[in-house]
Amino acid sequence: MSARDANPVLPPATVGIVGGGQLGWLMAGAAGRLGYDTVVLDPDPGCTATRTATAHIVADFRDPDALADLASRCDLLLLDNEHIPGGPLAEIAAHTPVYPAPAALLRIQDRLEQRRMLSELDVPQSPYHAVGDDDELAAAMRADLFPGVLKSRRGGYDGRGQVRVAAAGDLPEAWAALDRRPAVLERWIDFEREISLILVRGHDGEVVFFPPLWNRHRDGVLARTEVPAPIADEVTAAGRELVRTMAAALDYVGVFTVEFFLRPDGELLVNEIAPRVHNSGHVTLDACATSQFEQQVRAACGLPLGSCELRHDAVMYNLLGDLWEAGEPDFTPLLAIPDTRLYLYRKSPRPGRKMGHVVTRLAHDERLARALDDLRPPPARAAGGCA
Ligand SMILES: Nc1ncnc2c1ncn2[C@@H]1O[C@H](COP(=O)(O)OP(=O)(O)OP(=O)(O)O)[C@@H](O)[C@H]1O
Numbered sequence: 001m002s003a004r005d006a007n008p009v010l011p012p013a014t015v016g017i018v019g020g021g022q023l024g025w026l027m028a029g030a031a032g033r034l035g036y037d038t039v040v041l042d043p044d045p046g047c048t049a050t051r052t053a054t055a056h057i058v059a060d061f062r063d064p065d066a067l068a069d070l071a072s073r074c075d076l077l078l079l080d081n082e083h084i085p086g087g088p089l090a091e092i093a094a095h096t097p098v099y100p101a102p103a104a105l106l107r108i109q110d111r112l113e114q115r116r117m118l119s120e121l122d123v124p125q126s127p128y129h130a131v132g133d134d135d136e137l138a139a140a141m142r143a144d145l146f147p148g149v150l151k152s153r154r155g156g157y158d159g160r161g162q163v164r165v166a167a168a169g170d171l172p173e174a175w176a177a178l179d180r181r182p183a184v185l186e187r188w189i190d191f192e193r194e195i196s197l198i199l200v201r202g203h204d205g206e207v208v209f210f211p212p213l214w215n216r217h218r219d220g221v222l223a224r225t226e227v228p229a230p231i232a233d234e235v236t237a238a239g240r241e242l243v244r245t246m247a248a249a250l251d252y253v254g255v256f257t258v259e260f261f262l263r264p265d266g267e268l269l270v271n272e273i274a275p276r277v278h279n280s281g282h283v284t285l286d287a288c289a290t291s292q293f294e295q296q297v298r299a300a301c302g303l304p305l306g307s308c309e310l311r312h313d314a315v316m317y318n319l320l321g322d323l324w325e326a327g328e329p330d331f332t333p334l335l336a337i338p339d340t341r342l343y344l345y346r347k348s349p350r351p352g353r354k355m356g357h358v359v360t361r362l363a364h365d366e367r368l369a370r371a372l373d374d375l376r377p378p379p380a381r382a383a384g385g386c387a
């Protein structure tokens with residue numbers, strides 16, 4: 001289905017999902033409730049999405065034959081993450097629609113290309129310099145970008161593939177730590193808050209926005225999201241205008257997320273774009289009339305977009321592998337808090353790995369935060385709070 005094609009893909013059609021992580025799991029759940037069958041492609045036979053998908057192809061999503069097999073069984077494809085190689089997907093998209101479209105994906109999955117696009121669109125962003133060879137390294141060392149952070153152009157998530165750089169003299173070592181992979185150096189931004197804005201865009205260009213989300217990270221990993229973000233309406237409006245411009249420039253269909261730094265003077269700078277449902281948007285499962293996962297299915301299939309209306313103020317905490325240090329945690333105290341929902345991904349625990357999340361009404365935030373703190377091993381408990 002092209003961006004202008006109005007023919008919807010109606011249930012009982014089959015939606016394919018490339019990648020079977022928690023985003024795939026929740027998208028497959030939303031698609032299933034709407035009456036679609038789902039097929040997930042993931043190399044792990046026990047991946048999270050198998051628990052909601054109708055069928056599973058156990059193969060690497062970088063394998064062109066496996067992708068072709070998936071496409072042959074599906075009416076359209078969704079992506080679980082933005083690191084799926086855009087080239088093979090472009091070939092698939094010639095006969096089976098892929099959301100996000102590979103052309104948009106190719107620009108966004110490369111941090112430098114993404115930033116060039118933002119420059120072309122005059123969208124404010126943190127200052128940066130490419131680091132891809134020795135000449136660029138020398139030029140970046142002369143730039144006014146310190147203290148900064150060096151980020152790999154491709155493949156990073158949850159702060160992986162990033163090295164903090166205090167001063168110009170530390171840059172060569174930081175680049176060596178990234179195995180001299182193509183990278184982007186950014187200035188470290190002094191921000192008041194981090195927010196994300198999630199847009200949904202239909203085939204006809206119709207756009208709806210979720211309420212703004214306030215995100216707090218710890219060690220580069222999202223720890224807590226609160227909705228609505230406590231920011232001025234004018235800031236939200238200005239940010240939405242930027243997001244709308246970016247999505248329109250890409251002729252984007254589906255859920256599109258932009259992470260921003262809000263500076264103390266009210267200026268918004270783009271941190272990065274995620275061409276997909278977003279971790280901060282997990283809170284929409286409970287807080288909004290339609291979740292971001294259902295919106296992704298609706299937009300891609302050409303169904304009417306749902307309402308993003310906020311039903312109640314809410315907060316979401318990620319559950320990281322550290323909580324599993326002494327075995328499976330006992331979540332009973334969390335479950336005793338009214339209006340609290342627990343989502344467990346059933347992945348094998350590793351420190352820092354996202355293992356689940358929990359959402360509650362903002363009114364129960366303190367109680368939930370205390371219950372979570374009680375689950376942490378004692379030394380981590382002393383470190384407490386969010387960055
Ligand atoms: N230039 C910067 N200035 C200040 N803080 C930063 C900067 N870059 C990153 N951070 C902090 O680190 C977090 C993770 O960075 P970023 O969003 O680039 O990582 P990522 O690995 O792409 O993460 P994900 O895809 O999981 O959002 C940011 O949300 C922010 O808290």
Ligand SMILES: [Mg+2]
Pocket residue numbers: 259271272
């Ligand atoms: Mg990020």
